[in-house]
Amino acid sequence: MATATGEVGVIAGIAARFRSCPVTGLKVDLAAERLIKANAVAAVVFLAIGGILGLLVALTRWPAVHLLDADSFYLVLTAHGLNVLLFWIIFFEIAVLYFASAVLLNCRLATPQLAWLGFVLMVVGALLTNWAVLQGDSTVMFTSYVPLKASPNFYLGLILFAVGALIGCAVFFGTLVIAREERTYEGSVPLVTFGAITAAIIAVFTIASGAIILIPTWLWSLGYIAHIDSLMYKLVWWGMGHSSQQINVSAHVAVWYAIAGLLLGAKPLSEKVSRTAFFLYILFLQLACAHHLLVEPSLSAEWKVFNTSYALYLAVLGSLIHGMTVPGSIEAAQRRNGYTRGIFEWLRKAPWANPAFSAMFMSLVFFGVIGGISGVVLGTEQLNIMMHNTLYVPGHFHGTVVTGTTLAFMGLTYLVLPLIFRRRVVWPTLAKWQPYLFGIGAAGISLFMLGAGTLGVSRRHWDITFSDALLTFDYAPAAHLMLGLNGIFAILAAVGGALYVIITVATVLFGEKVDEKNALAAIGPIPTRVAETGSSKNVAEHGSEGLFHLPGTYVLITVFFAAFVLYYFVNWKYLSELWPMS
Amino acid sequence: MALQSPENRLWWREPIARGELMWIIIAFLWGLFMFFMMIYWHLEGKQNLSPESYRVDPENYLARAEAWAEKYKIGEEGDTGYPVVAPPPGGDAYIVARTFEWWPVLQLERGQSYRLHLSSLDVQHGFSLQPVNMNIQVHPGLEHIITITPIESGVFSIVCNEYCGLGHHVMTGRIRVVEPGQGGAALPGQGG
Secondary structure, eight states: SSOOEEEEEEEEEEEEEEOTTTOOOOOEEHHHHHHHHHHHHHHHHHHHHHHHHHHHHHHHHHHTTSSSSSSHHHHHHHHHIIIIIIHHHHHHHHHHHHIIIITTOOOSSEEEEEEHHHHHHHHHHHHHHHHHHTTTTTTTTTOOOOTTTHHHHHHHHHHHHHHHHHHHHHHHHHHHHHHHHHSOOOOOOOOHHHHHHHHHHHHHHHHHEEEEEEHHHHHHTTTTTOOOHHHHHHHHHHHHHHHHHHHHHHHHHHHHHHHHHHOOOOOOOOOHHHHHHHHHHHHHTTTTGGGOOOOOOTHHHHHHHHHHEEEEEEEEHHHHHHHHHHHHHHHHHHHHHOOSSTHHHHHHHHHTHHHHHHHHHHHHHHHIIIIHHHHHHTTTTTTGGGGTBBBBHHHHHIIOOOOOOIHHHHHHHHHHHHTTBBOOSOHHHHHHHHHHHHHHHHHHHHHHHHHHHHOOOBOOSSSSTOTTSOOOOOOOOOHHHHHHHHHHHHHHHHHHHHHHHHHHHHHHHHHHHTTTTTHHHHTOOOOOOOOOOOOGGGGTTTTTTTTTTOOHHHHHHHHHHHHHHHHHHHHHHHHHHSBOOO | TTTTOOOOOOOOGGGHHHHHHHHHHHHHHEEEEHHHHHHHHHHHOSSSOOOOOOEEHHHHHHHHHHHHHHHHEEEETTSOOOEEEOOOSSSEEEEEEEEEESSSEEEETTTTEEEEEEEEESSSSSEEETTEEEEEEEOOOOOOOOOOOOOOOEEEEEEEEESSSSSGGGGGEEEEEOOOOOOOOOSSOOOO
């Protein structure tokens, strides 16, 4: 029955066709599989476009190169943000939602026709917005703050895209209902599906916020509404803009658990803790539109403090928990596999040659250290005044969205290719190096933008030497160095990104077919189980307290926490030296 | 594993391991600390953004700023044509943001406080005082009043750090800070 298709689960005259996966034993609905493929392919196409645009931005910021003219720079920057931050990530997330529902729950996908409608709407919307930007009259940046006005098609494209994504979420929820009705799984849904549910709930909130503000703004651009308040726009828009990044966090944390599970057999240390951490996301991550409004007039400090901290940093607590339980579950799995010597044998002998693992682990580390710490500092009410709208902001979110989300999704791709596309990854040596090139490149981009931002360099700025300005100014020389290094690491990341796209496309087109005979080999190197030693028995099954001992994870988390606390206080020190104001 | 339903159907009854619980408690307390740190700084810190702001008609704002500049103007900034305005210590200081300039040039005294008014006449702009690195968002239709106290003398630049159109990168302004008692004196170092 390995790859054969058969008819199973006939409900109300709808026949779903399945195959069974030779590696995981899961039943795969063929309609879901086709949709996962379509969304993943669209995602990679938009990543390729957005990635090239990003390289152009970085090469223009590099003072010695200064590639584009001003008009093209702002246009390209607008398009870069839209293509990578929205289109690449959300297409991929829709694929993840279909995978986490239909595939993981052994279920048929609800209403595949509707899912295709959503897909078409997303493609049409993405193309329409891109077309509007290319016309040159919609250079308003990703955020399109009113009263800057784009052409109506810019907003219409985004609205169509959002409706398509909303349909994708509805199909996901529908599939969960079917799985429950048809009892395709036992007990509770898997943790990865739980993470996907978190992402989808946040997505619905996000898309609703987007609709509330983008529909009136579209009507305003058409002339039917006279005025959109700039502060109200910003407040509601960030209900979409920031919350949509929380979809990414939930999705890529789910992907971390999925990759660790597939490659190492890792189990969550405690289902209860990991699920509670996701639940904290649902409750509190939707806040945080204030992150972009901390130095705005007319909003009260009370609201800013409450909103920016996600209540009492309760969503940050969720991430801090995952930051411990994900490496902890890997350590437990590796110790169970027999790698029990010293504190770090489990980490040294992890499958670093498997691109899915290296991408996942770098995503975990960079997201926490670069994106996480900088995000908390940036989102602290008073500290924000030293960083608002400087390059610190893109430095932070390249840490979260590029080294975090994008890298995790790249890692997952190396498992999606053999398991869903059923093609063996071509050029395994190149694939082995790809996550390192991209990850280190993207980490460099983030760090050097954080550095330039600390020196005050403005984001979204074509010329940091102000050569055409009447009142001249120049940033500190170190800022030029930072932006030069940013350019060099952007090239590194672009090489890694290009390799990803080429390997993926070549694998889909020419990769060796995967069947039950070579399926296990096709997912790349995984750790071999070494002989049971006495101490490996100390690692218990998940959830049983007191038995497992994870010294490596405790060391990692201690180092992380020390860096976090130190950096936090250094910034308060800087703030205290600023001009007094009240 | 995480891709399958929990083996133990009563997973919510499983106890949490001690190390994990410790980390949750530490992380929670750290969150509480960071939350109260912001409140503490409102009480004890000297760098808190004023919430004082008013709805304002851009034309009205410009008229007030121009009348104020006329009153306290002490000269021009080099050959740029920008007036240099030196308000009395403790008094109001206006900055008008519009595509693509910060108007006028201010001259302040070190150690003195001023009520700085910020508003935009057209789109949003970003008031970024360099190299101090103080960044405040400026909206059209909202007048934001912040009491600031320069603590160092010198020539400081205002950069626009909110994208405001194709001339965004030429939008600069200037604040001069002179030693106490020298306000209204001859302009130091013309141009720049």
